[in-house]
Amino acid sequence: MSVTIDIAGLPAExxxxxxxxxxxxxxxxxxxxQPAxxxxxxxxANATRAGLDxxxxxxxxEADFMWRSxxxxxxxxxAGVPGGSGLPAGTLAEELDxxxxxxDERFVIAALEHCWLALYNEGGVASPLHDAASRAKALDTAAARGPRQLQFSLRLLDDTAAVRVWMRRLLEDCHEAFFGEVWRRxxxxxxxxxxxKAExxxxxxxxxALREVSSALSVDRAGTTITADKMVNGSATATDPRVGQGLVFIPTHFGWPHLLVLHAPGWRPVVHYPLGSPELASAPGSVELLRRRMEALAHPMRMMLCRSLARGPYTTSELATVYGISAPEVSRHLSVLKKAGLLHTHRQGRYAQHQLDVAAVARLGSDFMEGILR
Incomplete structure (x- = not known):
């Protein structure tokens, strides 16, 4: 599985x-x-959360589904503004501009991206601003996340302009509260x-250059396709005339173990790569427990489910939709993971949400964790 970026005909500059x-x-x-x-x-993270107003x-x-899962x-x-430079700005204020x-349509679909994971590469997502079925799906997915997320999604769809003002102010307040000092450092x-890396x-x-960015990146002999080794299939082009040519690599100090590839239709591709790879803490466990957990994770579909469950809570029906399998089949896989002590389940209203115990899986090895979170 991988995400590919077509760079055929892309000028080096x-x-x-x-x-x-x-x-x-x-x-x-x-x-x-997601401190885990x-x-x-x-x-x-602990010190920053403790100091937040x-x-x-x-x-x-309210809006944490845009960065949590x-x-x-x-x-x-x-990357999504047609005719722009295709490059990030130097300051947060300029990037907010x-x-x-x-x-609005791009903003809303991107903000509610978690609703469209199964259709992300197909480019056929109808705008929830204009399509009743898309709106209903977006709101149902938000409801599974919780009442705050549902309320935010309703506001986003009913008064997009007001939410955009609210969102900018939120990010400006984060910059004032903690991020400004972090970014200066x-x-x-x-x-x-x-x-x-440009040199x-x-x-x-x-x-x-790709080897220095990540061992998960490679380019073919012809120099026309970059491949990112990820547990997801996707494709993008760096020469889409709708938005303009370009491919940008962005470093992150907060990102490891995530290697992100923006590959949405109509957007320039972006690779967001982590700097450094800290070791994960290990803890002893019984041989029997280790055996059950390794057997639970050996199934390819359960590995795919872990990819989603490591990022945030999901309902059985959401996972069935994302992976194109039946809800009973998802339930059987989740039962195996739960018996191995790798899964937490809690109720959110009428929804039962499941989430991977990231700390437990991390103790099995950093290679597995980096693979499913990449």
Whole structure:
């Protein structure tokens, strides 16, 4: 399984490395909402959450599905504005200005991306702003996440302009509360990394540059297709005339173990790559428990389910829709994972939500964790 990027005919000068404060803010918010994904950041996450104003913390919960279980493309607006430079801006304020230029339909579909995971590559998603069936699906998916998320989605669909103003203010408040200081510290290091990799690309070529970015990236002999080894199938083109030519690589300090590839139809492709690979903490377990867990994870469909469940809670019907299998079959796989002690289940109203115990899976090995979270 992989995501491919067609770069045939792409001029070398249209491949760029650059930091993005808005994309990094997304990763910081993800680390705050999913600390188990990032054991090396838990001290920072705990201290930051403890210092948040209660009102800001409450507002973050409303829209957390944009960074908790998936990474919304609204945090990379430079890739979706036709006729733009295709590059991130130097400051968060400038990137928020670019976000303001994203049309409402793109903004809403990107914001509700978690609703369309099964159709992400097909380009046939009808806008929930105009299509009743898409609206109903978006709201039903949000309801499974909780009342806050449902309320936010209703506001987004009924008064998009007001939510966009609310969203910008939320991100500005995050910058003032904690991210501004973080970015002052890590921004220069990301800029230095981007310059270094651009020099590698210029002097040693694309294969060498990709090796420095991630061992999960490669390019074919003809130099026409970049492949990202991920547990998902997808494709993108860097020469789409609808939005313009370009491919951007963006470093992140908060991202490991995630290697993100923006490959939405009508958007320029972006590779968001982590800097550094901290070791995961290990803890002893019985041989019998280890055997049950390895057997549970050996099935390819259960590995695929783990990819979703590691990112956030899902209902049985949501997983059935995403993976194109029946709800009873999903239930059987979830039962195996639960008996192995790898799954948590709790109720959210009338929905039963399941989520992977990331800490338990992490103890089985960093290769597995990096694979399903990449």
């Amino acid at each position: 249209r491949i760029a490395f650059a930091p993005s404060p808005l994309a990094e803010l997304c990763m910081a918010l993800h680390a705050l909402s 994904h990032h054991p090396g950041l838990q001290s920072w 209660p009102s800001l913390a409450d507002r973050l919960l 998936s990474f919304s493309d609204v945090f990379m607006p430079f 670019v976000l303001d230029r994203l049309d 890590i921004g220069p290091r990301q800029a230095a990394d981007a310059r270094h 590698v690309l210029r002097h040693k070529g694309l294969p060498a």
